[in-house]
Amino acid sequence: MTRKYFRYAAASLLSMVISLTATTAAAADPGVTDAKIVLGSVTPVSGPPSLLGKAHMLALRVWEQDVNARGGINGRKVEIRQEDDGYVPQRAVQGVKRLVDVEGIFGLIGTSGSAMLQAMLPYINEQGLPTINAMAVAAAHFTPPNKTVFVIGPTYCQELSSAMKNMVASKKLQKEKFALVYQDDEFGSDVRCGYQKAIKDLAEANKNDTLMGSMAHGHANPAAVKNATYDVVTREFNGELTAEDAVKELAAAVEAAK
Numbered sequence: 001m002t003r004k005y006f007r008y009a010a011a012s013l014l015s016m017v018i019s020l021t022a023t024t025a026a027a028a029d030p031g032v033t034d035a036k037i038v039l040g041s042v043t044p045v046s047g048p049p050s051l052l053g054k055a056h057m058l059a060l061r062v063w064e065q066d067v068n069a070r071g072g073i074n075g076r077k078v079e080i081r082q083e084d085d086g087y088v089p090q091r092a093v094q095g096v097k098r099l100v101d102v103e104g105i106f107g108l109i110g111t112s113g114s115a116m117l118q119a120m121l122p123y124i125n126e127q128g129l130p131t132i133n134a135m136a137v138a139a140a141h142f143t144p145p146n147k148t149v150f151v152i153g154p155t156y157c158q159e160l161s162s163a164m165k166n167m168v169a170s171k172k173l174q175k176e177k178f179a180l181v182y183q184d185d186e187f188g189s190d191v192r193c194g195y196q197k198a199i200k201d202l203a204e205a206n207k208n209d210t211l212m213g214s215m216a217h218g219h220a221n222p223a224a225v226k227n228a229t230y231d232v233v234t235r236e237f238n239g240e241l242t243a244e245d246a247v248k249e250l251a252a253a254v255e256a257a258k
Contacts, residue, residue, distance in 0.1 A: 031106030036077045040099035041110025042120065043135075047086040049113065056135050057082060060110055081105060085112050092116035096123055107131065114138040114156070114187035121146060138190040156187065160194025161201070168202055 031038035041060055044053035060080055068077045081103040083095030092112050099105045107130035111117045114136045124131050125146055133141060134152040142151050154162075168174060180195045182188035 040105035089119035157193035164198035
């Protein structure tokens, strides 16, 4: 399935889940009246990944306008209230609590990054808050399952593993070396999962070639494992580095793997 058709499928599933969830909502439920359904989004529209958050909110606004132009959900117009978490877990928790306590939302249809949603999950489960996660999907979000959390799309582990193996095969990079810089949080953990899985699968598929991979993450000293199927190099890194700094860390990791 191409990325274009996946987006269409994800958008259709998003509307279907919201419609099915809202069908069971009564006027006595929080955020639901005879005339409207109030939904919330905790999204980073400031901070390092603000471009993604702004794009996500733009898509939600387009969906909101489209649904309302067609009569809403079961005759109820949709209103979306938004909180900016700045890509900070503590702010994400504060944001979802404000949406519930002050805005009185029925459900959450926009969530921030992996670590931010992970931080919100205890409160989401405590409140039984219907939540749709289509922006940042990590295995930790559904392991174990959360009854009111709906996840749309593959995990970072699945995405990176498939993409890397396709890149190596299509570009004939079996003899090349690879490096990874990842955040020291749930997002980075799932990215690392995909990277390690791809390196392992590719090494097994190309036993006659030396496939080497390196990783950079936080709170570790440089270290290398030599004469192995792949090298693992860890370097100090934290999620607040700029893109330029991350590229420098990646270049340093490649040099360490040589």
